[in-house]
Amino acid sequence: MCQLLGMNCNTPTDIVFSFTGFATRGGLTDEHKDGWGIAFFEGSGVRLFVDHQPAISSPVAELIKHYPIQSKNVIAHIRKATQGEVTLENCHPFVRECWGRYWVFAHNGDLKNFTPALDGSFLPVGSTDSEQAFCYLLQSLRRQFGNCLPETGELAVFLQKICAEIAAYGTFNMMLSNGEALFVHCSTRLYYIVRQYPFTTASLADEQVTVDFSELTTPQDKVAVIVTEPLTSNEIWTPFVPGEFRVFVDGDVLTAEAL
Amino acid sequence: MCQLLGMNCNTPTDIVFSFTGFATRGGLTDEHKDGWGIAFFEGSGVRLFVDHQPAISSPVAELIKHYPIQSKNVIAHIRKATQGEVTLENCHPFVRECWGRYWVFAHNGDLKNFTPALDGSFLPVGSTDSEQAFCYLLQSLRRQFGNCLPETGELAVFLQKICAEIAAYGTFNMMLSNGEALFVHCSTRLYYIVRQYPFTTASLADEQVTVDFSELTTPQDKVAVIVTEPLTSNEIWTPFVPGEFRVFVDGDVLTAEAL
Numbered sequence: 001m002c003q004l005l006g007m008n009c010n011t012p013t014d015i016v017f018s019f020t021g022f023a024t025r026g027g028l029t030d031e032h033k034d035g036w037g038i039a040f041f042e043g044s045g046v047r048l049f050v051d052h053q054p055a056i057s058s059p060v061a062e063l064i065k066h067y068p069i070q071s072k073n074v075i076a077h078i079r080k081a082t083q084g085e086v087t088l089e090n091c092h093p094f095v096r097e098c099w100g101r102y103w104v105f106a107h108n109g110d111l112k113n114f115t116p117a118l119d120g121s122f123l124p125v126g127s128t129d130s131e132q133a134f135c136y137l138l139q140s141l142r143r144q145f146g147n148c149l150p151e152t153g154e155l156a157v158f159l160q161k162i163c164a165e166i167a168a169y170g171t172f173n174m175m176l177s178n179g180e181a182l183f184v185h186c187s188t189r190l191y192y193i194v195r196q197y198p199f200t201t202a203s204l205a206d207e208q209v210t211v212d213f214s215e216l217t218t219p220q221d222k223v224a225v226i227v228t229e230p231l232t233s234n235e236i237w238t239p240f241v242p243g244e245f246r247v248f249v250d251g252d253v254l255t256a257e258a259l
Numbered sequence: 260m261c262q263l264l265g266m267n268c269n270t271p272t273d274i275v276f277s278f279t280g281f282a283t284r285g286g287l288t289d290e291h292k293d294g295w296g297i298a299f300f301e302g303s304g305v306r307l308f309v310d311h312q313p314a315i316s317s318p319v320a321e322l323i324k325h326y327p328i329q330s331k332n333v334i335a336h337i338r339k340a341t342q343g344e345v346t347l348e349n350c351h352p353f354v355r356e357c358w359g360r361y362w363v364f365a366h367n368g369d370l371k372n373f374t375p376a377l378d379g380s381f382l383p384v385g386s387t388d389s390e391q392a393f394c395y396l397l398q399s400l401r402r403q404f405g406n407c408l409p410e411t412g413e414l415a416v417f418l419q420k421i422c423a424e425i426a427a428y429g430t431f432n433m434m435l436s437n438g439e440a441l442f443v444h445c446s447t448r449l450y451y452i453v454r455q456y457p458f459t460t461a462s463l464a465d466e467q468v469t470v471d472f473s474e475l476t477t478p479q480d481k482v483a484v485i486v487t488e489p490l491t492s493n494e495i496w497t498p499f500v501p502g503e504f505r506v507f508v509d510g511d512v513l514t515a516e517a518l
Contacts, residue, residue, distance in 0.1 A: 044384050045347025048307060059326045067318045088304025097355060100382035120406040121380065123359035125303050147379040 002092070002108040003228040004190070005076040006175045008182040008248035010222045012070035015040075017211050020065050021204035021231045023055040025078055035091040036061065038076035039104040040069050041179040046102045050091040072250075073177045077106040089126035093175075094134050096122055098142060099149040101178050105134040108228060109171025109187055133166050137176070152181050152249065153259030159183050160245040160256045167243070175226065182248040184226055186240035192226040193237050194251060202232040222251025261351070261367040262487040263449070264335040265434045267441040267507035269481045273327035274299075274335075276470050280463035280490045282314040282324065284337055294350040295320065297335035298363040299328050300438040305361045309350040331509075332436045336365040348385035352434075353393050355381055357401060358408040360437050364393040367487060368430025368446055392425050396435070411440050411508065412518030418442050419504040419515045426502070434485065441507040443485055445499035451485040452496050453510060461491040481510025 005022045007015050019038065036058065037050035047069060051058045055078050077092035084090040092106040107130035114129055116136040124131035140162050141155070150158075159176070163185035166172050173190055176183040184190065195202075197220075199213035217223075226248070230237040240246070247254045264281045266274050278297065295317065296309035306328060310317045314337050336351035343349040351365040366389035373388055375395040383390035399421050400414070409417075418435070422444035425431050432449055435442040443449065454461075456479075458472035476482075485507070489496040499505070506513045 042347040045309070045311075045350070047309060047347065050304070050306065059322065063318065063322050088301040088306065091304070095354075097382065097384060099379075100384055102384055120358075123356065125356060125359055125361055 002077055002079045004106055004108045004173060004175055004226070006182050006184065006226040006248070007071070007074040008177075008224045008251060009072050010250035011220070012072050013221070013223050014068035014070055015074050015076075016065060016068050017202070017204070017209070018225055018227075018231055019076060020209060021206040022076060022078065022227070023061050023065065024206040034079045034081040034086045036076070036078040037091045037093050037106070038064060038074065039093040039095060040071040041073040041102070041104070041177065042069070042071055044101060044179055046095055046104060048093065048095055050088060052086050052088050052091055073179055073182055075104050075106050075175045075177055075182070077108075082110050084126055084128035087126065090128050092130060094131050096134070096138055098138050099147070101149065103138060103176065103178050105137070105174065105176045106130075107133060108173040111166065111170040111172065114166065114169040133172070133174070136166070137162055152247065153256070156181070156183060156247045156256035156259050160185070163245055164243070173228070180249070182226070184240070184246045184248065186242060186244045188242055189228055190226060190240040191230050191237035192224060192240070192246070192253065193235055194253060195223045195225070196221065196251070201234075203234050205231060205233045224248045224251045224253060261336055261338045263365055263367045263432060263434055263485070265436075265441050265443065265485040265507075266330070266333040267436075267483045267510060268331050269509035270479070271329035271331055272480070272482050273329055274333050275324060275327050276461070276463070276468070277484055277486075277490050278335060279324050279468060280465040281335060281337065281486070282320050283465040293338045293340040293345045295335070295337040296350045296352050296365070297323060297333065298352040298354060299330040300332040300361075300363070300436065301328070301330055303360060303438055305354055305363060307352065307354055309347060311345050311347050311350055332438055332441055334363050334365050334434045334436055334441070336367075341369050343385055343387035346385065349387050351389060353390050355393070355397055357397050358406070360408065362397060362435065362437050364396070364433065364435050366392060367432040370425065370429040370431065373425070373428040392431070392433070395425070396421055411506065412515070415440070415442060415506045415515035415518050419444070422504055423502070432487070439508070441485070443499070443505045443507065445501060445503045447501055448487055449485060449499040450489050450496035451483060451499070451505070451512065452494055453512060454482045454484070455480065455510065460493075462493050464490060464492045483507045483510045483512060
């Protein structure tokens with residue numbers, strides 16, 4: 001299986017602290033050594049870094065740990081291959097364009113006998129069930145909404161339905177972002193936390209690193225972090241209920257219906 | 260205007276030497292300081308690095324200069340903004356998926372009143388004429404060949420036609436690759452060189468760096484480099500004729516008709 005990390009904020013924030021703990025699991029404190037990737041939205045642009053080397057020894061991961069890229073929406077993934085070889089094209093996150101926006105997707109889990117009919121508008125480049133699911137998801141969106149990007153609420157209600165449909169084929173913990181919102185579906189295991197005023201000190205669970213967020217933030221900042229396993233040892237993380245779908249906008253946690 | 264750099268080889272090769280000279284033009288020996296980008300094919304996967312900081316001071320460019328990524332097809336670009344703001348989404352190269360493959364595109368030049376009718380299958384995320392041209396190009400391919408990737412020869416003949424059509428709107432020096440071949444159209448200025456046995460020593464024109472390729476290669480290696488301005492001072496670069504279209508496959512230079 002793999003691990004997922006997502007961040008959604010109301011102000012561009014760097015993910016150096018969380019990524020440092022997360023990357024440690026890519027071969028050191030955990031066995032997810034079959035590649036990794038991270039995508040940062042910056043305005044409507046995306047920076048995507050993928051590597052089929054373990055995150056713990058990747059020079060690109062080293063760069064990310066020391067280069068504070070500011071972003072309001074980030075998705076990262078460390079991989080333990082279940083389907084698909086250890087090659088670059090099979091590393092998450094995957095990126096596609098739809099309605100003149102980039103969409104970023106990462107998946108943790110395993111889908112069995114999932115062979116959706118793809119019409120060619122979005123096709124997988126690699127051989128993972130995950131990229132198939134991403135293509136099916138975008139194709140479904142395009143079929144449902146035609147040539148117009150819908151409002152986030154409308155989008156979320158439809159995505160929740162498609163995620164439940166895909167999840168019937170196996171484990172489908174997934175994160176999807178279009179740079180505005182971060183959509184999250186949980187099949188089995190995901191946690192989240194919203195850091196906001198008054199900010200406190202957090203200590204990584206995987207490395208001996210502590211940070212005082214009150215020194216790095218303003219009272220208006222709101223930062224949601226979503227992850228497969230809690231990253232810090234001294235904060236309270238909220239578990240997702242299996243089957244739950246949440247939307248993160250500007251650091252707020254919402255249900256599809258509430259949008 | 261901008262500058263382009265492309266590489267096509269018969270064996271995965273690193274571009275550290277050429278990129279070092281090229282990146283120097285991003286703010287130091289030349290004025291192309293409005294961002295840069297580079298895309299490497301690795302199998303069917305792509306590593307894309309883009310940055311709206313000048314290449315000369317970008318930490319990501321620093322990584323590329325020291326991390327020898329092996330690739331058979333590379334496209335790089337340094338930007339001096341003519342159309343579109345200096346933002347990440349306007350940095351070349353651009354990447355899209357078509358027929359289950361990634362396509363990488365970069366453009367140097369300026370298109371006037373180029374507003375092709377786009378049907379929604381590929382839409383620009385940023386505001387450059389270049390990304391418009393890329394979307395139009397892929398849309399034209401999909402319309403011409405339906406759901407099947409054609410042979411490289413057939414593809415080249417059609418691309419040559421579309422490039423000539425777009426070039427009627429202004430300057431269209433462009434590089435396009437699907438990981439198999441590197442397609443190049445020249446409106447005004449491009450040079451190429453094919454390095455092969457017997458390999459010699461080359462000295463960068465922009466920095467005091469010399470490399471002896473015979474120490475780094477095997478006699479079978481063939482490496483084509485295509486660039487806006489020759490990168491080395493002691494090798495013979497072949498200029499493209501304005502209007503010329505070339506295809507590079509496994510380090511060989513071909514015309515569309517010869518494939």
